[in-house]
Amino acid sequence: MQQPSENSNEWDAVWINAHLATMESTPENPLGLFRDGAVAVKDGRIVWVGPMSDLRNQSGLEHAQVHDCKSKWLTPGLIDSHTHLVYAGNRAKEFARRLAGESYAEIAASGGGIMSTVSATRAASEDALIEQTMPRLERLMGEGVTTIEIKSGYGLDTKNELKMLRVARRLGEWQKVRIRTSFLAAHALPPEFSGRADDYITHICEEMLPAAVEEGLVDAVDGFCEHLAFSNAQMRRVFEAARRHKLPVKLHAEQLSNQHGAELVAEFGGLSADHIEYLDEAGVKAMAAAGTVGTLLPAAFYFLRETQKPPIDLMREHGVAMAVATDSNPGTAPIETLLLTLNMASTCFGLTISEALLGVTRHAAKALGAEEQLGSLTIGKVADFAVWNVSDLAELPYRIGANPLSSRVYAGQRT
Ligand code: NIG
Ligand code: FE
Numbered sequence: 002m003q004q005p006s007e008n009s010n011e012w013d014a015v016w017i018n019a020h021l022a023t024m025e026s027t028p029e030n031p032l033g034l035f036r037d038g039a040v041a042v043k044d045g046r047i048v049w050v051g052p053m054s055d056l057r058n059q060s061g062l063e064h065a066q067v068h069d070c071k072s073k074w075l076t077p078g079l080i081d082s083h084t085h086l087v088y089a090g091n092r093a094k095e096f097a098r099r100l101a102g103e104s105y106a107e108i109a110a111s112g113g114g115i116m117s118t119v120s121a122t123r124a125a126s127e128d129a130l131i132e133q134t135m136p137r138l139e140r141l142m143g144e145g146v147t148t149i150e151i152k153s154g155y156g157l158d159t160k161n162e163l164k165m166l167r168v169a170r171r172l173g174e175w176q177k178v179r180i181r182t183s184f185l186a187a188h189a190l191p192p193e194f195s196g197r198a199d200d201y202i203t204h205i206c207e208e209m210l211p212a213a214v215e216e217g218l219v220d221a222v223d224g225f226c227e228h229l230a231f232s233n234a235q236m237r238r239v240f241e242a243a244r245r246h247k248l249p250v251k252l253h254a255e256q257l258s259n260q261h262g263a264e265l266v267a268e269f270g271g272l273s274a275d276h277i278e279y280l281d282e283a284g285v286k287a288m289a290a291a292g293t294v295g296t297l298l299p300a301a302f303y304f305l306r307e308t309q310k311p312p313i314d315l316m317r318e319h320g321v322a323m324a325v326a327t328d329s330n331p332g333t334a335p336i337e338t339l340l341l342t343l344n345m346a347s348t349c350f351g352l353t354i355s356e357a358l359l360g361v362t363r364h365a366a367k368a369l370g371a372e373e374q375l376g377s378l379t380i381g382k383v384a385d386f387a388v389w390n391v392s393d394l395a396e397l398p399y400r401i402g403a404n405p406l407s408s409r410v411y412a413g414q415r416t
Contacts, residue, residue: 011061011063011064012049012059012061012062013043013065013413014041014413016070018039019074020036020070020073021033022077022358022378024358024377031355031356032358033377033378037053038053038075039053049380050378050380070407073389074389076394077386078145078385078409079365079387080148080149081149081150081339083152083368084327084329085154085329086134087155088118088330089124089129089130089155090133090331092117105305116189119156119189127164127167127171131171136337139176141329141337143404144338147385149179152223153165154188157186157191158191158193166213166218167218179375182219185223186210187223187225188224189230205239205242206238206239214246219246220249222246222250224240224250225253226260228258228260236262240265240266240271243269249370252271254274255274255277255278256278263288263293268291272367272368273294273324274295276301277295278310280295288319289321292367296323299342301330303349323360323364326361327342339361340400343398346398347398354394358394358397363377385411387406390407
């Protein structure tokens with residue numbers, strides 16, 4: 002059991018009579034489950050975690066606001082570690098085309114795909130983007146999500162990439178949610194650079210990224226390494242630029258083919274390789290050695306009706322931590338629910354209940370480089386919780402379309 006920290010004398014609040022999933026894993030108890038516990042909070046951080054039987058001896062209890070969980074399950078706030086939440090319009094018409102037989106790659110090659118969202122997003126003001134994104138954000142928050150990663154990548158020029166990132170930052174200021182931004186200018190080739198992909202990469206490295214960094218808008222640098230986007234050699238140049246700015250990297254890797262993107266991310270000590278349906282053992286080994294997280298995006302797999310599954314067994318064997326995220330975006334994953342994504346991770350990819358839940362808590366925090374702050378009920382970490390009206394946490398991945406959230410706590414405050 003964890004010991005109280007020295008300055009825990011006066012707690013602000015305590016959640017009592019809770020069954021806890023601390024996410025502090027042991028081999029026998031991967032979710033760190035224990036029943037009949039309590040969590041205390043001061044200044045937005047966790048200051049005590051322990052069994053109810055130890056609570057009455059705690060001096061901090063005296064002035065604390067008490068929240069009785071009445072035997073509900075309490076987990077860390079959920080983390081959606083890969084989204085493209087900020088965009089304008091939608092691509093329902095392309096869905097209809099795909100149903101009529103065209104592939105995602107064919108639609109992209111004919112000027113649709115990412116480029117159609119780029120046109121809509123470039124035309125939208127910051128306020129319009131906020132207005133369109135807010136309902137998606139609120140829906141995720143309504144499922145106990147307290148941290149969300151949001152990428153740029155539908156602007157593809159300095160003005161519009163910065164606009165998207167500013168919107169992401171503003172959402173985090175307006176709502177009780179932590180936003181981590183990823184700079185994804187290397188998502189698709191904009192029409193201005195048609196036939197000149199290398200020049201666009203130079204422009205990203207020399208103009209766009211420095212401008213975004215200058216405004217404090219970038220927490221990580223991302224890219225799309227694929228035959229219909231950017232090559233391994235081009236992504237290397239972007240990662241070298243990221244390194245010059247001391248920014249961590251991550252990558253859309255091996256989604257539709259194996260471009261050895263995972264090895265590239267690992268070489269740069271990157272946070273995560275995402276999608277990874279075509280990842281091979283060399284990539285898995287490189288990720289394991291670098292501590293790079295494998296981020297699974299089952300909604301994109303499902304929506305594109307892919308058949309090639311990520312190498313889950315190899316990642317288990319080599320000890321690669323797996324995160325699970327929505328990939329919420331208008332083209333390949335028009336999804337606004339992390340709970341349904343958990344179900345897909347288990348149903349489509351065979352994740353265990355524990356793997357799925359770690360994928361949206363502790364391992365998602367690691368995928369954001371925030372494992373010191375987020376993702377588990379650990380003294381010193383931020384007090385972001387979700388309280389669930391379930392008798393067993395397996396209900397979270399199990400139920401389809403249900404939302405058993407009872408309450409949500411952000412930085413120690415009920416929201
Ligand atoms: O994560 N793979 C590339 N990017 C997105 C799709 C973006 C889009 O089609 O708009 C993804 O699947
Ligand atoms: Fe994505």
